[in-house]
Structures are given as C-alpha cells and as structure tokens.
Amino acid sequence: MNTCPTATGETLDNEQIYKLREKVPSDEELYTMAGIFKAISDPTRLKIIYLLRHGELCACEIIAVLEKPQPTVSHHLSILKNVGLLKWRKEGIWMHYQLSDPQIIEIIGHFLKK
Numbered sequence: 001m002n003t004c005p006t007a008t009g010e011t012l013d014n015e016q017i018y019k020l021r022e023k024v025p026s027d028e029e030l031y032t033m034a035g036i037f038k039a040i041s042d043p044t045r046l047k048i049i050y051l052l053r054h055g056e057l058c059a060c061e062i063i064a065v066l067e068k069p070q071p072t073v074s075h076h077l078s079i080l081k082n083v084g085l086l087k088w089r090k091e092g093i094w095m096h097y098q099l100s101d102p103q104i105i106e107i108i109g110h111f112l113k114k
Contacts, residue, residue: 032083039083040108044068045076048097049085053105056098 012020025033039045044066051057051065063073077097080086087100099105 036083036085039079039085040104042076042079044072045080046108048073048076048080049099049104049108052086052097052099053102056096059095059097062097 040049047066048062051062057065059070059073059077062077063070066073077086077088077095081088085100085104086097088095088097090096
C-alpha cells in the first residue's frame with residue numbers, strides 16, 4: 001500500500017496505521033459526542049446550563065428567567081436531558097432540573113479560552 005509521507009518525510013506502515021486507527025473513538029462514541037456538541041450549540045440551551053450551575057431549578061423558574069414560552073423551554077430541556085446533561089425529578093406537577101455533571105461548565109469554558 002502506498003502512503004503519503006508524514007511531516008518528517010517517512011511513510012506509515014500498516015501496523016502504524018492500525019495503531020492510529022485504534023486511537024480514534026468508535027462511531028457510537030463519536031455520535032454521542034456530536035449529539036452533546038449539537039445540544040450545547042444553541043444559546044438558549046447554554047443559558048439553561050449556566051442557570052443550573054447554581055443548583056436545581058424548577059421548570060417554572062427556568063421559564064421565568066428565560067422569558068420564553070413553556071413549550072420552547074420544555075423542548076430545550078428535553079434535548080439536554082436526551083444527551084445526558086441534565087438530571088430531573090418530579091415533585092407534584094413540577095419538574096426540577098439540575099446538571100448531571102457540574103463540570104460541564106468548566107468543560108465549556110475550556111473550549112472558549114483563547
């Protein structure tokens with residue numbers, strides 16, 4: 001198999017190519033990662049994440065802070081839940097949300113550092 005030279009002018013053999021291929025996450029893992037990135041790429045969902053960094057909030061509180069209609073906020077909360085970024089519990093008729101991992105704020109911030 002012909003391969004192009006690397007930056008050092010060498011070419012990779014089949015074993016080196018196989019080792020590199022092993023370092024790449026599986027398609028399933030990449031699909032999950034892409035879903036998380038898509039979920040946090042929306043400004044409203046980022047606002048929700050930043051609101052929840054201070055602790056658990058009821059859906060009605062999130063609606064009030066965001067000043068958005070209940071269906072819109074529910075849609076965004078559902079997306080964040082589906083990718084595993086939120087935990088929730090029901091109390092009577094109200095849903096309460098919190099971050100499943102508070103470190104998500106640090107991870108997002110890491111990407112924004114210049």
